[in-house]
Amino acid sequence: MSDDHDESTLGQIETEVALLMRFGEATRRATGTAEHRVLDRAAYVILRHLADAGPQNVSALAARLNLDGSTVTRQVSALQRDGLITRTPDPSDGRGTVISPTPAGLQRMAAVQAARTRLYGDMLADWTPEDRNTLAALLSRLNQALINRNRPR
Amino acid sequence: MSDDHDESTLGQIETEVALLMRFGEATRRATGTAEHRVLDRAAYVILRHLADAGPQNVSALAARLNLDGSTVTRQVSALQRDGLITRTPDPSDGRGTVISPTPAGLQRMAAVQAARTRLYGDMLADWTPEDRNTLAALLSRLNQALINRNRPR
DNA sequence: ATAAGTACCTGTACGATACAGCTATCTGAG
DNA sequence: CTCAGATAGCTGTATCGTACAGGTACTTAT
Numbered sequence: 432m433s434d435d436h437d438e439s440t441l442g443q444i445e446t447e448v449a450l451l452m453r454f455g456e457a458t459r460r461a462t463g464t465a466e467h468r469v470l471d472r473a474a475y476v477i478l479r480h481l482a483d484a485g486p487q488n489v490s491a492l493a494a495r496l497n498l499d500g501s502t503v504t505r506q507v508s509a510l511q512r513d514g515l516i517t518r519t520p521d522p523s524d525g526r527g528t529v530i531s532p533t534p535a536g537l538q539r540m541a542a543v544q545a546a547r548t549r550l551y552g553d554m555l556a557d558w559t560p561e562d563r564n565t566l567a568a569l570l571s572r573l574n575q576a577l578i579n580r581n582r583p584r
Numbered sequence: 585m586s587d588d589h590d591e592s593t594l595g596q597i598e599t600e601v602a603l604l605m606r607f608g609e610a611t612r613r614a615t616g617t618a619e620h621r622v623l624d625r626a627a628y629v630i631l632r633h634l635a636d637a638g639p640q641n642v643s644a645l646a647a648r649l650n651l652d653g654s655t656v657t658r659q660v661s662a663l664q665r666d667g668l669i670t671r672t673p674d675p676s677d678g679r680g681t682v683i684s685p686t687p688a689g690l691q692r693m694a695a696v697q698a699a700r701t702r703l704y705g706d707m708l709a710d711w712t713p714e715d716r717n718t719l720a721a722l723l724s725r726l727n728q729a730l731i732n733r734n735r736p737r
Numbered sequence: 738a739t740a741a742g743t744a745c746c747t748g749t750a751c752g753a754t755a756c757a758g759c760t761a762t763c764t765g766a767g
Numbered sequence: 768c769t770c771a772g773a774t775a776g777c778t779g780t781a782t783c784g785t786a787c788a789g790g791t792a793c794t795t796a797t
Contacts, residue, residue, distance in 0.1 A: 440716045441701045441708070446632075447723035452608050453629060454730040455601060456785095457650040473753070476602055490775060497606060499755050504777055506753085526762045526775040548594045554729040555594070563593045566722040570600035573719065576707040577607040609754090626784070643744060655785050657746055679744040679793045 473498065473506045478515060478532055478540035486531035488521055515539055626651065626659045631668065631685055631693035639684035641674055668692055 476496055481487070484495075493503040507530055510516040515536030521527030532540070555563055629649055634640070637648075646656040660683055663669040668689030674680030685693070708716055 437713055437716060438701065440713070440720050441704045442697070443720040444704055444708075444716065444723065445697065445700045447720060447727055448604065448608055449629060449632070450727045451601065451723060451730070452605055453649060454727060455605050476606060479599070479602070488775075489777095498753095500776065501756080501778080502754050508777090521775090524763070524775080528776070544595065544598065547598045548591065551594045551598055554732075555597075555726075558725075560593070562722065562725075563597065565718060566726065567593050567596040567600060569715065569719040569722060570597065570604060572711075572715075573708075574600055574603045574607060577604070579707075641744075642746095651784095652786050653745070654747080654787080657744095659784085661746090674744090677744080677794075681745070 473502065474510055474515075475540065475543055477503070477506055477510065477530075478536050479544070481516065481530060481532040482537055482540055486529050488524075488527040488529055490527075492530065510536065626655065627663055627668070628693065628696055630656070630659055630663065630683075631689050632697070634669065634683060634685040635690055635693055639682050641677075641680040641682055643680075645683065663689065 473496070477492060480492060480495060489500055489503050489507060492498075492507075493500045496503070498506075507516060507518070511518055515533055517531050517533055518528045519531065521529050558566075626649070630645060633645065633648060642653055642656050642660060645651075645660075646653045649656070660669060660671070664671055668686055670684050670686055671681045672684065674682050711719075
C-alpha cells in the first residue's frame with residue numbers, strides 16, 4: 432500500500448485535517464466565548480501576527496492571513512473599538528494605515544494564547560517531547576505547502 | 585530548548601493549528617465552490633460520516649459532529665433538496681428520521697474527497713512517504729486527544 | 738393515562754467572510 | 768507637470784454556518 436501512489440495516506444491526511452477543523456472550531460467556540468467574549472477567530476490571528484511580525488498595514492495582513500481586505504478592515508475596526516490595536520497613517524504612503532497592537536491587545540492575545548497552550552498541554556500530556564516536536568514541525572511544513580499552493584506568485 | 589517545559593513546542597502547535605484552520609477554510613472555499621456549488625463544509629462531513637457509519641438520525645449526527653441539532657437539520661434539508669440524502673421515518677421511533685445518503689450524494693462526496701486528496705497529493709509531492717505517514721498518524725492522535733478532551737463522558 | 742423526556746423542526750440572531758463599488762492617494766509615461 | 772491607471776482602505780450587501788429558544792409530535796416510565 433505504499434507503492435507508487437500512497438492514496439490511502441493522503442486520504443487519511445485529508446480526513447484528519449477535516450476532522451481537526453471541525454473539532455478545532457468546536458474547541459474555539461467552547462474555550463473562547465466562555466468568559467467575556469475574549470477574542471474571535473480572526474482577531475486572534477491578526478493580533479498574533481502583529482505581535483509576531485510587527486505593525487503593518489491592512490493589505491499585508493490580508494495577504495498573509497489569506498483574508499479579503501474588507502474582512503481585515505472590519506476585524507481591525509472591532510479590535511480598535513476594543514482598544515486592542517491602533518491605526519496610524521502610514522507616513523510613507525498616504526493611502527495606507529499602519530496597524531499596531533496596543534499593550535492591552537498584546538496582553539489579551541497572550542492570555543488567549545496561554546489558555547490554548549495550556550489546553551494543548553493537557554491534551555498532549557502523554558505525548559513524548561519528540562512526538563510533539565515532530566507534530567509541530569510537520570504541521571509547519573504542511574502550512575508552508577498550503578501557502579505555496581495558494582499563492583504561487 | 586527542550587528542558588522541563590516545552591512551552592514553545594506547544595505554542596507552535598497551537599499556532600500551526602490556528603493557521604491550518606485558516607488555510608483549510610480558504611482552500612475549501614477555493615476548491616469547492618469553483619464549479620456548481622459542490623458541497624459546503626458541514627454537508628461534506630455529514631455525507632462523509634453517513635458513508636462511513638451508515639444511515640442514522642439527526643441527533644446521532646449532531647452528537648458525532650459536535651453540532652447543534654438545528655444545524656444538522658438545516659444542512660440535511662439542503663442535502664435533501666439537492667438529492668444527496670433521503671429522509672425516511674425511523675421505523676423504531678416515530679419521532680426520528682433516518683438520514684441515508686443517496687448514490688448521487690455518495691458520488692458527490694467521493695468527488696470532493698478525491699479532489700481534496702489530489703490537492704494534498706500535489707502539495708505534499710515532495711514529502712517522503714515516511715513524513716506523510718507520520719503526519720497522518722500524528723494528526724490522528726491529535727484528533728483523538730481532542731475528542732477525548734471534549735467528551736470525557 | 739398522564740407527566741416527563743426526546744427528536745426534530747422553525748424563528749431568529751450573530752459572526753465571519755466575500756465581492757463589488759467607492760474614494761483617496763500614489764506612480765509612471767508623456 | 769498632468770493625467771491615466773494602479774493600489775489601499777472603507778462601506779454596502781449578500782451568503783453561509785452556526786447557535787439558542789421555543790414549538791410540535793412522539794415515546795417512556797410510573
